[in-house]
Amino acid sequence: MFRRLPEIETASSTVAFTIDGRPASARAGDSVAAALLANGVTVCRNTPVSGAARGPYCMMGVCFDCLVTIDGTGNRQGCQVRVAPGMAVETQNGKREVER
Amino acid sequence: MSAQGSKFDFDIAVVGSGPAGLAAAALAASKGASVVLLDEQAEPGGQIYRAVTETPVRDRKVLGPDYWHGAELLGPLRDSGATHWPGTTVWSVARPREDAADGSRPIQIGLSRNGAASMLTVRHVILATGALERPFPIPGWTLPGVLGAGAAQVLLKTSGLVPSGATVMAGSGPLLWLLAWQYLQAGARIDAILDTTPRENWRAALPLLPGFLRSPYLGKGMKLMLDVRRKLTVIGNVTSLRAESGLAGGKGGEGVLKSVVYTRNGTEHRLPADTLLLHHGVIPNLNLANATGCAQRWDEQQRCWRPTTDEWGATSVEGVSLAGDGAGIGGARAAEEAGRLTALDALYRLGRIGREQRDQSAAPFRAALDRALTGRAFLDTLYTPAEAFRVPADDTIVCRCEEVTAGAVREAVRLGCSGPNQAKSFLRCGMGPCQGRLCGPTVTEVIAAERNVSPAEVGYYRLRPPVKPITLAELAALPKTDADIDAVFKH
Amino acid sequence: MTQPSRGGEYDVAVIGGGLVGSALAWGLARSGQKVAMLDEGDIAVRPSRGNFALVWVQGKGLGMAEYAGWTKQSSDDWSGFADLLREQTGLDVAYRRPGGFMPMLSEEDLQARANTMMRLHNQPDMIPYPYEVMDRETLRKELPFIGPDVVGGTYCPLDGHCNSLRLLRTLHKGIGLLGVDYRPNHRVESIEHRDGGFRMATAGGEVRAGKIVLAAGHDSARLAPMVGLSAPVRPQRGHVIVTEKTAPFLHHPTVYVRQTDEGGVMIGDSFEEVGFDTTLQPGVSSAIAQRAIRFFPLLGKLNVVRSWAALRVLTPDGFPIYEESTTAPGAFVATCHSGVTLAANHALTLAPLIAAGGLGDRFKPFSARRFHVPQAA
Numbered sequence: 025m026f027r028r029l030p031e032i033e034t035a036s037s038t039v040a041f042t043i044d045g046r047p048a049s050a051r052a053g054d055s056v057a058a059a060l061l062a063n064g065v066t067v068c069r070n071t072p073v074s075g076a077a078r079g080p081y082c083m084m085g086v087c088f089d090c091l092v093t094i095d096g097t098g099n100r101q102g103c104q105v106r107v108a109p110g111m112a113v114e115t116q117n118g119k120r121e122v123e124r
Numbered sequence: 125m126s127a128q129g130s131k132f133d134f135d136i137a138v139v140g141s142g143p144a145g146l147a148a149a150a151l152a153a154s155k156g157a158s159v160v161l162l163d164e165q166a167e168p169g170g171q172i173y174r175a176v177t178e179t180p181v182r183d184r185k186v187l188g189p190d191y192w193h194g195a196e197l198l199g200p201l202r203d204s205g206a207t208h209w210p211g212t213t214v215w216s217v218a219r220p221r222e223d224a225a226d227g228s229r230p231i232q233i234g235l236s237r238n239g240a241a242s243m244l245t246v247r248h249v250i251l252a253t254g255a256l257e258r259p260f261p262i263p264g265w266t267l268p269g270v271l272g273a274g275a276a277q278v279l280l281k282t283s284g285l286v287p288s289g290a291t292v293m294a295g296s297g298p299l300l301w302l303l304a305w306q307y308l309q310a311g312a313r314i315d316a317i318l319d320t321t322p323r324e325n326w327r328a329a330l331p332l333l334p335g336f337l338r339s340p341y342l343g344k345g346m347k348l349m350l351d352v353r354r355k356l357t358v359i360g361n362v363t364s365l366r367a368e369s370g371l372a373g374g375k376g377g378e379g380v381l382k383s384v385v386y387t388r389n390g391t392e393h394r395l396p397a398d399t400l401l402l403h404h405g406v407i408p409n410l411n412l413a414n415a416t417g418c419a420q421r422w423d424e425q426q427r428c429w430r431p432t433t434d435e436w437g438a439t440s441v442e443g444v445s446l447a448g449d450g451a452g453i454g455g456a457r458a459a460e461e462a463g464r465l466t467a468l469d470a471l472y473r474l475g476r477i478g479r480e481q482r483d484q485s486a487a488p489f490r491a492a493l494d495r496a497l498t499g500r501a502f503l504d505t506l507y508t509p510a511e512a513f514r515v516p517a518d519d520t521i522v523c524r525c526e527e528v529t530a531g532a533v534r535e536a537v538r539l540g541c542s543g544p545n546q547a548k549s550f551l552r553c554g555m556g557p558c559q560g561r562l563c564g565p566t567v568t569e570v571i572a573a574e575r576n577v578s579p580a581e582v583g584y585y586r587l588r589p590p591v592k593p594i595t596l597a598e599l600a601a602l603p604k605t606d607a608d609i610d611a612v613f614k615h
Numbered sequence: 616m617t618q619p620s621r622g623g624e625y626d627v628a629v630i631g632g633g634l635v636g637s638a639l640a641w642g643l644a645r646s647g648q649k650v651a652m653l654d655e656g657d658i659a660v661r662p663s664r665g666n667f668a669l670v671w672v673q674g675k676g677l678g679m680a681e682y683a684g685w686t687k688q689s690s691d692d693w694s695g696f697a698d699l700l701r702e703q704t705g706l707d708v709a710y711r712r713p714g715g716f717m718p719m720l721s722e723e724d725l726q727a728r729a730n731t732m733m734r735l736h737n738q739p740d741m742i743p744y745p746y747e748v749m750d751r752e753t754l755r756k757e758l759p760f761i762g763p764d765v766v767g768g769t770y771c772p773l774d775g776h777c778n779s780l781r782l783l784r785t786l787h788k789g790i791g792l793l794g795v796d797y798r799p800n801h802r803v804e805s806i807e808h809r810d811g812g813f814r815m816a817t818a819g820g821e822v823r824a825g826k827i828v829l830a831a832g833h834d835s836a837r838l839a840p841m842v843g844l845s846a847p848v849r850p851q852r853g854h855v856i857v858t859e860k861t862a863p864f865l866h867h868p869t870v871y872v873r874q875t876d877e878g879g880v881m882i883g884d885s886f887e888e889v890g891f892d893t894t895l896q897p898g899v900s901s902a903i904a905q906r907a908i909r910f911f912p913l914l915g916k917l918n919v920v921r922s923w924a925a926l927r928v929l930t931p932d933g934f935p936i937y938e939e940s941t942t943a944p945g946a947f948v949a950t951c952h953s954g955v956t957l958a959a960n961h962a963l964t965l966a967p968l969i970a971a972g973g974l975g976d977r978f979k980p981f982s983a984r985r986f987h988v989p990q991a992a
Contacts, residue, residue, distance in 0.1 A: 025269075025289040025398045029310055032180040032284035051283060053178060058283040066268040066380055072860040072878060073527045077379055079268030081524075083275035084171055085164060085592075086256050086409070088557040089266075089524065099557075099859055099918060103278075106166065119862040119878045122760075122913050216897060234897055243897060539787045540632075540797040543657025549664045550784040552877075557859060557920050583657055588923050589895055596858060596882070597915030599897075600904035608898030612906060615886035 026061045041111040050107045057083060057090040057102035060113070068092050068102060069116035092116060098124040134160045134207070136470055137233055137246040139214050139412065142170020143456045144448025145252030146197040147463035148470075152250075153206035155471050160207045160244070162214050162235060164592075168201070169194050170254050171274065172456045175282040186309040187281065188302075190344070190456070197460065212237045216589035217249055217416040219443060231443050234589060234602075241598035248443050248470045251413055252463060255406035255449035258428070258509065259562050260295060261516045264367030265402065266524055269381030273303045273403035286312035289398030292384045294318035294365055297405045297507040298345060304352045316395055317352070318386050319360040320404065322510040329506040332499075339499030340457075362386045364512060367400050404509040408450045411559055415587040417441050422580035425504050426453055427514070428565060429584050436469035437462060445470060453504075454497050461493035514566065515573045522570065523563035525556020530570050537574040543583045544568055557593055560585045625651040625796070627969070628815060628824035630803050630838060633663035634779070634954030635961060636830035637786035642966020643828075644793035651822055652790060653801040653815070660833050660850075660891065663954055665925025667855060667883050668779035668875070669868055670956045671715060673746055673771035677731060680738040681980040682934045686953070687744055689960040690773045696959035697777070703792060706785040708777045709876035715774025716758060716869045718765050718910050725767045732769060746771040757867060762912040768869075776868040778876050779955045786958075798822070803831070806841040808943035813842070826945040828969060832928045833891075835950050843942030845983040846950050850926035852887040854899050856907075858917040865911070872907050872914070880914060882907045885924075893924045927952045930986070937965065937981040939974055947974070948983070 028051070038049045043065055050059035057080040060068055066079045068090050080090035083103045090102035095112050098120035102113075138149040141163035153159040161168075169176040173194025181187055201208065216234030233244040257272040264270065273293060279285040286307060291314050293304060300317070307314055336342060352358065364387040369379030384397045407428035410420060419432045419440035430452040437445040447466035448459030465486055472482040516522065518531030528551045541547045544554065544567045553567055554560035560567075564585050572579040590599075629640040632654030640652040672690045676683025690712070697710040719725040729748045736743055749757075750767045757770070790797060801819040806827065813827045827842070829835045835846040860878030874880050885899045900922055908915045928950055930936055935951035947969055951957055968974055 025287065026279060026285040027288035029181065029284040029286060029312075031183070051180065053175075053180070054283045058279055058285060061279065062283065062285055068268075071527065073525075076266060076527070077268050078266060079380075080271065081266075081275060082257065082272055082562075083278040084256065086558060086561045087524065091557075097916065104164065119860045120917075121862045122864045122917065216895075218894070218897070232897070536784075539784070539791055540654075540799050541657075542799045545657045545664075546799075549661075549780045550787070552780070555921065557918070559921070586658060588921065589897075590919055590922065593859065593918035593920050595915065596856070596904045596908060596917050596919055599856070599901055599919055600908050600915065602897055602901035604898040604902050604905075608896060609902050611885040611887045611896075611899050612902040 025064060025066065028062060039107050039109050041107055041109065041113060043113050044115055054107050055103045056092060056094060056105045056107050056111070056113055059107040060092070060102060065115070067115065070118055072119040075118060093124060096124060131245060132230065132247055133244045134158045134246045135474055136248045136250060137162055137244060138250045138252055139217070140170060140252035140254055140450070141165070141168040141208070141210070142172055142252060142254045142448060142459065143194065143197060144254070144450070144459035144463035145170065145250070146201050147460045148250050148252060148447050148467040149206040150197070150200040150204040151464045152467040152470060153204035154200070155476060157471060157474065157476055159204070160209060160246070161201070162212045162233070163208070163210050164213050166210050168198060168208065168210065171278065173197070174278055179281050180284040181280065186306055188306065209237060213592045214412060215592045215594050217251070217412060217444065218589070219441060229443055236592070236594050236598060239598070241594050241602055243602060247474055248445070250437070250466050250470060251444065251446045251450055252448045253409045253412050253450040255453060256409045256561060257403060258405045258407045259566050260402040260404055260513060261520050261522050261530070261566050262365045262367060262402070262513065263520050264369065264381070266521055267367050267369050267379060267381045269398060270367050270400045270402060273300050273401040274406070276401045277303050277306070280306060280310070286310055287399040287401070288313065290315050290396045291399045291401070292316050292318060292395055292397045293401045293403070294320060294362070294384065294386070295402050295404040296321040296509065297403060298503065299406070300403045301345070301349050301352055303401070304356060305348045308352065308355055314356055315397070316357045316359055318362045318365065318384070319358055320362045320365065320510060320513060321360070321507060323361055325506050325508060329502050332502040332505055336499035336502035340495060342499065359386070359388060362388050363510065404513060405507055406449065406453055407565060408452060409561070410450060411561060411587055411591045413439065413446060413450065414584070415589050415591045416444055418444060418446070420584065422578070423452060425501065427508055437466035438469060454500060458493055458496035461489045461496060464489040465493065515569050516566070522566045523553035523556065525558050525562070526552040528553040528563070530566070533567055533570045534574050537571055541571070542575065544571060544585050545583070547571065548585060554585050559587060559591060625649050625822070625824040627826045627828060628653060628813065628822055629828045629830055630815070631830035631832060631834070632797065632799065633661060633830070633832055634783055634786070634958055635832070635949055635951065637783065637790060638954070638958040638961035639828055639830055639949060639966045639969070640790045640795050641786050641793065642962035643970050644790060644795045646967045646970035648970050650790070651796045651798060651824060653803055653817060653822060654797065654799045655802045656800045660926060662832055662925050662928055662952070663783055664780065665855065665923055666779050666955055667873070667881060668776050668955055669715070669870070669873065670710065670712070670775045670777055671953070672744060672773040673715065673717065673769060674731065674735065677735045677738070678932060679934045679980060680740040683735065684742045685960060686956060687742055687773065688964070689957045690775070692959040692963055693775070696963060700785050700789060704785050704788045706781060706788060708782045708785050710775060710777040712773065712775030713867050714770060714772040715776070716754065716768050716770050716867055718754065718758070718761060718768040718869055720764050720766065720909060722766050728769055744771065744773055758865070760864065760911045760913055762909050764909045774868060776873055777955065782955065782958065803838060806838060808842055808946065811945070813946065826969065827947070829946070829948040830950070832950065833926065835948055839948050842946035843940040844938060844946060844948045845987070846936055846948050847983065847986055848928045848930055848950055850891055851929045852889050852892065852924050852926055853884040854895065854903055854922065854924045855884055856882040856900060856903060856919055856922045858882070858914070859920050861917060869910070872910055879920070880917060882914070891926065893926065895922060895924050932985070935981055936983045937974060937978045938983055
């Protein structure tokens with residue numbers, strides 16, 4: 025669980041996006057992974073191997089644990105993509121579907 | 125003065141815009157070479173100076189003066205005339221087998237920018253790929269809620285996010301203490317720091333203490349550590365760690381972190397935790413160098429693989445140099461100086477400066493590098509993680525992508541796997557999207573321990589491009605020669 | 616593994632720990648032989664770690680009907696072979712035989728393919744098997760994701776695929792359970808035929824055996840002359856690309872694209888005569904990727920997570936060599952570039968024959984002497 029430092033919460037511009045269809049907000053400049061954590065979402069997917077839950081781990085693009093579906097495209101690295109207004113972020117279940 | 129009009133896109137490509145890359149690109153471009161700085165992130169700084177241009181954490185005392193030094197590297201880059209391509213992923217660096225007809229020796233770089241892959245041709249490449257956190261394989265380290273301390277620091281720098289709820293930090297090494305100190309400045313909650321520094325490391329490190337006493341970081345480091353120890357609960361001599369899940373939140377009641385179990389003086393204790401931040405040092409991020417074919421060696425003192433380089437950062441592959449932590453851990457200030465030295469040598473190799481000029485210009489940078497590295501041996505020795513945290517028990521996952529346990533690796537060794545490449549083909553460890561970054565060092569050490577030989581003898585994964593995923597459509601759109609097409613369609 | 620060799624006597628030493636060697640070692644040990652399997656180390660030229668994992672029948676054997684029959688036999692025995700492995704080791708090598716396709720991108724190619732299949736089946740001594748030449752619409756019923764460039768293709772119900780890396784692991788586990796002495800880091804330097812047996816000088820010490828089987832892939836070319844055999848094999852490079860794990864969507868293997876049991880899509884391949892160079896060529900990978908997208912456009916958005924180049928072990932005519940030495944009886948060579956497809960034969964048919972003492976007339980066509988005698992006028 026993560027929270028925003030208080031002086032930032034007020035000073036910054038917010039970005040409206042959705043997580044699994046639910047409205048959410050983040051700060052402009054947040055990565056998708058950071059935006060998920062800021063919204064209390066620690067689980068971003070279940071693995072394709074065992075189905076175990078995973079969340080962001082490295083936040084620098086090397087571990088590939090924060091994979092999510094962004095605007096319909098599966099397996100994107102949440103920590104490497106910046107959240108954008110209206111973005112649809114979806115958590116993932118197992119293997120990517122080829123049509124997504 | 126530029127490579128325009130030739131078949132070269134640039135004289136020099138620098139990969140990574142942390143301290144080494146920023147300093148190398150700025151120096152090389154300021155001497156008239158055409159330079160492109162390629163970086164995966166949207167803003168320069170690497171991980172150590174991540175978001176230094178745009179962090180929302182405006183109170184400078186939170187991130188501290190060492191962080192803000194990074195901003196000083198940006199002016200020289202801007203003034204140098206180097207081209208900066210942020211948001212650019214380098215997935216391949218290769219020297220074609222044959223030199224060009226005019227005897228020049230091109231380097232081809234595969235990159236991906238704005239969703240499109242392309243090839244860039246340069247004369248020289250400087251890899252400044254930095255470090256990543258050393259894998260910390262404990263039971264439960266894959267649970268949501270467990271992150272690297274470095275990852276948490278990225279969240280602080282880029283987004284002003286700090287943990288809320290019960291928070292435990294565990295491990296050893298300077299970054300752990302720095303983050304704890306930054307959290308203190310920011311008023312974040314930390315319930316406990318579990319210090320895993322092995323007691324016996326002090327005995328080994330003590331003879332190296334005189335060197336450390338001359339380190340420029342000694343004063344700062346000590347103050348920071350004392351601050352943290354005074355204000356936070358620090359539990360030392362922790363010899364085992366385990367993250368445990370509960371059924372909570374999320375989809376279908378899957379496990380997320382609920383508590384941390386640790387052993388101290390032979391007794392097990394449990395702490396409730398919503399967030400566990402793990403750290404026990406950093407290691408070179410060597411995937412690109414490895415896939416480029418650069419030789420690497422096992423560094424016993426730093427207990428990691430590092431690409432082999434000479435005093436100028438030159439690797440075993442002609443035209444490919446390495447600067448900064450990607451060549452062996454020395455820290456941000458050392459990386460900056462190494463970047464400058466590497467740039468000078470690249471200029472010399474390209475015929476832009478003479479040997480004498482290179483050596484003369486290098487003198488102050490080399491002196492500064494030596495100063496920055498003073499005391500490193502002490503830190504490396506003191507913070508060498510205990511074997512239990514490098515060579516985990518059978519039930520611990522070592523390969524996060526393919527969910528392969530240490531026990532499975534040991535079984536493969538019993539079947540006759542003598543190294544990580546055969547283990548990879550048997551078990552798929554290292555075959556997932558992270559390409560062994562999070563399991564490679566552990567797999568080497570587990571095999572070495574099981575075979576009772578040194579990691580150097582066991583070896584490391586042999587990596588191939590693409591070192592970062594690109595889409596099949598991107599790959600399909602790359603330029604192809606007639607020979608390439610014939611190789612596929614004609615037989 | 617690193618301990619010095621005991622210098623002990625074995626009934627058979629199999630040289631090579633890849634798919635051919637380990638399938639033979641498994642079959643030999645099952646036939647009651649005391650077997651050593653000598654192998655190189657972690658980094659070696661290992662086609663068995665780079666293959667495409669098809670168990671493939673259609674189109675093979677034009678020019679040697681015996682090879683077509685040998686291939687069909689292995690395909691027919693594969694299911695039972697996989698069952699035996701599962702019962703013994705508890706590991707599933709994911710063998711499936713849903714029938715395979717060779718899709719085509721031009722009418723001209725489709726016609727040429729149809730002719731090839733017909734010529735193949737018109738050979739004397741050919742054991743026929745079912746196949747179909749399909750037009751686009753028929754093909755699309757089986758492979759709904761084909762792109763607009765696909766004009767049709769050929770189909771053979773005998774074709775299948777498996778998880779070839781798991782096959783390698785399973786065979787290694789199996790030979791361990793059968794008591795085979797596996798010796799990695801035992802590259803064979805020289806072989807001496809003496810007193811009716813064989814002495815091998817290896818990187819790990821001397822090994823002695825009554826019989827030897829050369830299953831060393833490319834290295835058999837070096838080893839074969841030491842025992843009066845010949846294995847004129849050359850490396851031919853092939854690039855392979857693998858995507859991230861994807862939910863099952865491609866239910867039949869094709870020659871160029873197949874979805875693995877683990878979900879990744881494996882995409883091949885190329886044919887390059889470049890010696891022992893396994894450097895990846897971006898342009899070749901790109902051509903492979905482009906063709907795969909023409910077959911299945913929706914592959915374009917998948918992420919490539921790995922690619923590699925491996926070296927096929929090719930004889931001059933592309934067919935296997937199986938032979939016993941006449942000057943050093945008890946020395947056998949087995950080499951092919953279809954170590955997956957032929958694994959069932961190697962384990963269940965060839966190994967028992969070697970254990971029993973000889974190959975017999977059936978294998979005469981596979982002798983390397985076919986490369987030495989002048990072509991009949």
